[in-house]
Amino acid sequence: KVQGSASLKADCLITVGGMVLNNPVTTKCASKITQALPAADPFSSLPAPAVTNPCRNVNASKTTQTLQPGTYCSGMNLNGNVALSSGTYVVQGNLKINAGAVITCAAPCTNGVTIFMSGSNTVSMNGNATVTLSAPTSGTYSGVLFYGDRTGVWAQSTFNGTATSLLTGAIYFPKQQVNYLGNFSGKGGCTQVVADTVQWSGNSTINQDCTAYGMDGITAATSIVLVE
Structure with a gap:
């Protein structure tokens, strides 16, 4: 749409x-x-990340913080300046990025981040937030920035943001609708969206040739043609 x-x-x-x-x-x-x-689902063989202990938490009252990979059992409610250290984040709850938030990968950001949304939990990214994140370029989750759980039921995740936001990597939600509403894209336009349904609104640039960022191309289904 x-x-x-x-x-x-x-x-x-x-x-x-x-x-x-x-x-x-x-x-x-x-x-x-x-x-x-x-x-074909280009990520059908991608395993779900393991849940780690103990649970990590976000201090929503802090205006500046650096988060570490792990399992966030109560979701993530992000305000202010938040830096995500490289690695895999398992979110057991909703991920909300509030207005005015600035989300980046913590220096030196050696290999990007993957955010796994457990169950039917959703992402809500406010239009006045600035988010600059890249997927890993190697390893199990190479090229995958957001990963929605295959075991979840239908829901909606919304990606909005300022024109300076950069989401570089695949947004993969096989059981959800993805609402891609912002005026942003990834580095070189490298954002792939794979979802149950997709709604586009805004002024984004999407480029499928993203091999430089560890992303494979997504091919269309083979056509069937009758020949006499």
Whole structure:
């Protein structure tokens, strides 16, 4: 679904179900394709990260803090200046990034971060927040910035932010709708969105050629053609 101030430019538009295009769309293909075969899940073999003990917590009253990888059993409510040290974060609760928050990867940020949302928990990123995060470029979660649990039920996660925000890596929510509403993207436009459904609004640039950031390309399903 493309709405709001968003416009879309792509080689082709192919969906398993339908599509709602309320704004200008530019494609190289002659027409959009609906009711297509589903593409293979590019992250189907990605394991869920292990839960670690003890639980970590966020001090929501602090205006400046550095967080460490681990399991956050009560979710994450982020305010002020928050730096995430490189590694994997398991969030057992919702992740809320509030207005005015500035979220970065803590220096030296040797290999980026992966944020795993356990169960049906969601991400809510406020439009006045500035978030600059990159996925790891090596290891099990190479190229994956956000990872939604496959065991969850349908929910919605919202990614919004200022024009200077950078989310570099894959946003993977196989059981959720992803609302991508901001005027931002990743380094070189390298943000991939893989989700149950996707709603676009805003002025983002999305680029599929992200091999430099440890991300594989996402291919469309094979077409079936009848030949006489």
